Amino acid sequence: MKILRKSGRATLLATGLAAALGATAGLANAAETVVMAVPTFLTGAGAPAFGVPARNGAEIIIEAINKGKLPAPYNNSGKGLAGRQIQALIYDESGGGVKQVAEFRNKVQKQGVDLFVGYISSGTCAAITPVAEELKMLTIFPICGTPRIFEEIDKNPKYVFRTMGHATADGVAEAMYVKANMPDVKGYTGINQNYAWGQDSWRDFDLAMKQLMPNVPVSEKTQWPKIFSGQYGAEISALMLSKEPLVHSSLWGGDLEAFIFQGSARGLFRKKKLLFSVADTSVYRLGKKAPAGAILGARGPYGIFAANVDTPLNKWFRKVYSDRYSTPPVGGSYQAAQGVLAAKYAYDKAASMNGGKFPSKDQVIAALEGATFQGIAAKVHMNRSNGHQAATKHMIGVLAWDKEAGGPIMTKVQEFGPDCVMPPPGVNGTEWLKGGMKGAKC
Amino acid sequence: MQELIVILIDGLVFSSYLFMVSVGLTVIFGVMKILNVAHGSFYAFGAYMSATLIGAYYNTDLPEFGGFLAIFLAALIIGVFFGIVLERGLLRFLYHRDEHIIVLATFAMFLVLEDVLMMIWGTDPYYAYEPMALLGAVDIVELTFDVYSLTLIGLAVIVGLGLWLGLTRTKWGKLLLAVIFDREISQAMGINVTVVFTVTFVVGAIMGALGGAYIAPTISVSPGIGVEVIVLSFAVVVIGGMGSIPGAMIGALLVGISRAAAVHKFPEIELFVIYAIMALVLAIRPEGLFAPAQARKI
Amino acid sequence: MRYIDKTVVGLTIAFLVLFIADFFMAEWVRFIGLQSLARGAVALGLLVLWRTGLVSFGHALYFGFGAYAAAMLTLIGYHDAFLLVFAGTLAAGVLAYLLGFLLRRYRAIFFALLNMAFSMILYGVIVKTEELGSTDGFSVLTPTFLGYAPQGEAVQTTLFIFTLVFTYIITVGVHLYMKTTLGGMSMAVRENEIRVEYLGYSAEKVIHVKYVFSGLVAGFGGAIMALAIGQVDPDSMANWTVSGEFVFITILSGIGNVGATYIGALVFELIRTYAFEYAPQFWQFILGGSLLAIIMFLPDGIWSLFSRLRRSEKAPSP
Structure with missing residues (x-):
């Protein structure tokens, strides 16, 4: 009898739970x-x-x-x-x-x-x-x-x-921009967060560069800070000591902003050319603190690239x-x-x-x-x-400060057609990059 | 040679950062045997408060160097307020419970405080770079360093020494050591353990907040900064030996300099440095390098 | 017959009810149930450890290890749920056995933190491994069950029964084990280790056995989770916050009864689900707040509600 009574309570509890659970169901689709x-x-x-x-x-x-x-x-x-x-x-x-x-x-x-x-x-x-x-x-x-x-x-x-x-288009557009605007670049390195997005961004940029500018050497010491680490002192030193003049970076949000504060204080952006693949998220917020002269992407024709x-x-x-x-x-x-x-x-x-x-x-x-x-x-x-x-089409440009308007603007913007930066239908992005980007219509 | 010096400087700066973010945790654990997950919140609140005060300060015409006062004021306000509220309002009811329950309670406080932070400051980041810009840069071995980060080394030394001297050379410190050694006997000898606990918790909270407040000018003060600090400070404290201030210092130095060396020599493995050192220390001396001796209960 | 007590009967009734209910449940209820069973199993392991006075803040290590071990087998073409879950469980168990030699020497907060340290190392390794998708993780294809390959809703229905059967066996097994001499030693170790050793038992060995068990069930939970969700990733499988959630569930459930861990896991899921729904920006506040409330006002977990009810029934009327 005791057991029965106990399971009776359990049933009660179960019914109560079920009622509570069921209460919100069926509310949503009532109206048209x-x-x-x-x-x-x-x-x-x-x-x-x-x-x-x-x-x-x-x-x-x-x-x-x-x-x-x-x-x-x-x-x-x-x-x-x-x-x-x-x-x-x-x-x-x-x-x-x-x-x-x-x-x-x-x-x-x-x-x-x-x-x-x-x-x-x-x-x-x-x-x-x-x-x-x-x-x-x-x-x-x-x-x-x-x-x-x-x-x-x-x-x-x-x-x-x-x-x-997708991300392949970003890497390709960035590499094409570098080829068109920095044909004599002596080498490139990178600082990307050590997680999936950072690893993918670097891989695609690196692969595209190897195809488009095969003679430009890549650094053996690309930087891989932990995501959300926020402290880049040692990385900035290493980048400043490296011989490669171009630095690729897919940092975003708080990490990007911390990197910019710490880098600016040490003159990193005067010494190196930075290429930020998603820095548009921070340019308006940073205002004058955003590093003018850096190459910028917004993963397509968005944000600041659409200003005009x-x-x-x-x-x-x-x-x-x-x-x-x-x-x-x-x-x-x-x-x-x-x-x-x-x-x-x-x-x-x-x-x-x-x-x-x-x-x-x-x-x-x-x-x-x-x-x-x-x-x-x-x-x-x-x-x-x-x-x-x-x-979609893709755009890359150089960040500048517009004194008259008192805001950041993009200069030297280059546009890439959708079929120029995205792999053709049915083709795997990495293989497309490795195979020399066949079928790209630029 | 140049690289070696740069590694050393970078390493010292990062070590100081590690020490500053973990010392508050060590203080609280050392005395109260509480692993305080809400430490991450103290850090975050310190950073937000600091950014707010610095922003407000530089909107006035007061002398520029006064901005530094804002940093310490922020740490004091946050530390004293949260220290007292959390210890008196919550933790003291839990002292008789298992220690992991207390850890979980601080974990819960952390979750709550994360959202309180967002209710107060929203999701947009805050900047407070003025103090860093103010101090400018200096060239060492032909490389530019920002002076603000270098001052972090000084701060860490002052805080470390201050705490250590305070603990070993003052009457208060000796009372603390007595409480650390045996809470019940100390009470019986007439030490007011309740006050000791509250003061310790407040000091730990101020230290945690100071870490965030001092780092704030170098970062973007935005949601989620507290979480990272928890893991980092746990690692430092585990390596150094839980509750030992010299341990935290050695742990921070070990991790900081190894990490700087990795960044310069083998950047691929940077992510692992802290885990690798932790694993190594744990395998050889799992109680940490400087852990106080533990008596077995009979 | 001496093995059949109220708990076994209760568990069996619950098992039968859930077994039948599986065919009528709304999909989302079943899904929450499935997660609760998986997380509850991990909490069960923690409960066993807790009875010896030890709490681990790093069992996401075994949860994640089991999940990834099972998921990686699917990458090389194995899809049988029995095999995957067995492999995940075993892999975590072996890891727990090895680490156990080190960990069994530590107590209290040191034990808790060492576990956490090891789980962070696993987390770091996964993040660094691009082949396994780094922080993105990778997808786990739908499992088969000894050749039976369900489609659509049947996948979850089958997986639920599969999980239910195994958790039932494990839970009843644990309950019965607790009543044996070695099982009863748990509380003795918790109360006074040295006396246990004077009685001729090795406290470390007792702890090691429990530790391996907790690793096994955590691996089991992880493997089930990987199959139920169809995805593994380090942030939701191996991060320290995941370990925190397991301890949360254990405390929510209380030490009183093996079956309580599943109720605790269910309550946890429900709190989180509804917090997400009604306070999308402040769900952490609600989660943390409920945890605090439970710690303050229900110190012995949800199970104590039942005990209180029972006690008040028995109380003589004046």
């Missing part, structure tokens, strides 16, 4: 809305550099879509996604791939999410891809960089899209963003906004092909596959990996 989950870094080191700018960019676009106030070419497309309002679920991407997979399942199965537009870290994207395919969930990665997503993890994606170029793009969409975006957050949008803001626009484009197009009725998920996917749509800063061509991987 599209539930869009937007995971991005809200806490930790990734937040100020990427996460929060990305959230801000996405929010502005989502609001404008819901009010039907997007400028051309989206001005005549009505309110919402194919007429339905977006209900955005913005949440934190921190905590590693495993936690995010768990959260992904929660959002899909518990909160009835219709699509995901988000994820910044390559690690999270890599972890999410198989699950998104398994759960048949439309997932748009607006930012993450690793080429492995469609080259190794899923070669035949059906539900997962990425709406910007004269389209209604871009001018509107920059104005709304700057007014609201009192700083211009950076790369992450553009990229996240571009991801949301991809959803807007796909839902509207699918609806028009469906006779104006709200489209099914498969119709939305079909509409986005292989599409070309207008991002904030540039045209996005979804023409790699069966139409799931985007290619």
Whole structure:
């Protein structure tokens, strides 16, 4: 009898738990809305550099879509996604791939999410891809960089899209820029964080340099500081003592800013030419402290590179963003906004092909596959990996301080076409680089 | 030769950094036997407070060198406030519990404080580079060093010596040693252990905050800086021997100079230096290089 | 029959209920359940150690080692869940056996920290290994079960039963072991080691055995986690914060009962899930706050709630 009574309590507890769990389910899809989950870094080191700018960019676009106030070419497309309002679920991407997979399942199965537009870290994207395919969930990665997503993890994606170029394009564009603008460079070295993104960035840049400038020697002592270490005294000494004049770096966020403070104090940027692959995240914030004369990338035509793009969409975006957050949008803001626009484009197009009725998920996917749509800063061509991987033009330039405007600007900007820096469809990025970048249209 | 000197300087600067970020942890552990994970929060709060005060200071027309006062003021404010609030408000209720419960409680405090930090200062980074810019640079063996980082060496020496002398040469220090040696007997002899604990915790918290406050001008004060410091300071303290101030100093020197040598000679292995030294020390002398002797309980 | 007590009966009932429930559960509930079983198993190992008075702040070492060992086997073409989980468990166990010779000499906070130090070394090695995806980790393909290759939802359903069976066996096994002489020695070591040695037992050996066991189950949990999530990465498998979470779960559960670790793990998952949902920017605050509340107000863990209930029932009415 005792045992019975005990298990009775257990059952009670279980029922209580189940009730508590079930309480929130089924709330989400009540109204005629599209539930869009937007995971991005809200806490930790990734937040100020990427996460929060990305959230801000996405929010502005989502609001404008819901009010039907997007400028051309989206001005005549009505309110919402194919007429339905977006209900955005913005949440934190921190905590590693495993936690995010768990959260992904929660959002899909518990909160009835219709699509995901988000994820910044390559690690999270890599972890999410198989699950998104398994759960048949439309997932748009607006930012993450690793080429492995469609080259190794899923070669035949059906539900997962990425709406910007991947990291290989960054390395190629940087090397091409060096070749065009520093033909006599005597050698190059690097300082990259010792984790996946730093290792990948350096590998692609190094491979591209070996192809494009085979006679330029690479240092044997490239620097690999631990990520988030924040102290670069010894590394800066080593770089200043090295004989190579060009330094490649994929540092970002707090690490980048610390490196710049410590390097400036010691005259590193007068002595060496720095090439920062994602430093656009910090230029506005650093203001005059940003090292003028350094070569800069923004992983595409985003952020500061789009400062003078004269389209209604871009001018509107920059104005709304700057007014609201009192700083211009950076790369992450553009990229996240571009991801949301991809959803807007796909839902509207699918609806028009469906006779104006709200489209099914498969119709939305079909509409986005292989599409070309207008991002904030540039045209996005979804023409790699069966139409799931985007290619856009790429830009690299030299940072300068504009005295008149009192802000940072890009000078000596060089543009690279999408088919110049991205590997051709169906070709593995690393092999493409090693094979001499055959088929690149520059 | 030039390289050797540069390695030595870089190594000393990094060692001083390590010592400054780990000394607060050592002080608290040495006396109270509490492994304080919230130490990372003291560091982060110190850095944010320092950046805020420095920013405010340089908005005024006061003499430029006064900015340095802001650093120490920040450490004092944070250390005293959090030291008293956490020790009196929370930890004292847990002294009779298992030590790992206390560790976990400080871990919980760390989680909470991480978010409190964000509620106060938001996610945007803060800069406070003025003190570093103010001190300028100096050339040693034909290489430019920034003076601010070099002053870190001086600070570490002063703090290390001060704490060590305070512990071995003053009456207060002797009381502390008595408490460290045997808490119950000390109490029986009339030492007010409660006050000793509170003061120690506050001193440790000030030290933790001072680490962050002094480093703040050289970094971007942004979310997540506290987490890194926890791992780093644990490693230094484990290597040096938990709770020993000379140990923390030797541990910091060992790691700092080896790391600088690795950066200059074999940058590929930089990440491993600290782990490798830790593994080596653990394998040979797992209680750390300078660990105080432990009595077995009977 | 003397082996069958209330705990065994309770565990068996829970096992049967969950077994049947598996076929009706919402997918996300099953997924949380699966994670709770995996983390609960690790906490069970910690519980066994805790009974001897030792707490490890580094069991992410064995969790991560087991996960990576299983995941790496999939890279070279093995996909059978039995093989993967066995290999992960064994690999972690062997590692624990080797490190045990060193660690069994240490007590209290030194023991806790040495474990943490070793787990950080593993973390460093993984981050440095580009072939294993560094911080990004790599994907683990869907496992097969002795030739049966489920698709879609059946993958998780099968994996849940697979995990359930093994955790049931492990948990009942631990419970019965605790009642043997060597098992009962735990508390004795915790209370007074030297007296144990005067009785003719080696305290170090007792500790070593428990340590290897805790390594085995942590490896088991890690391997299950790798299969359940389909991904391994160092930040969520081998970082020190992961070790902290395990200790969190152990304290949440309390020392009282082997089954409590799974309830503790479930409560942990639920707190985190709902904190993520309702306070996306401040979930750490909620997690830390709940932990503090439990430490302050439920010093003996969730299990003490049950004990209190029982006690109040028995209390004579005035």
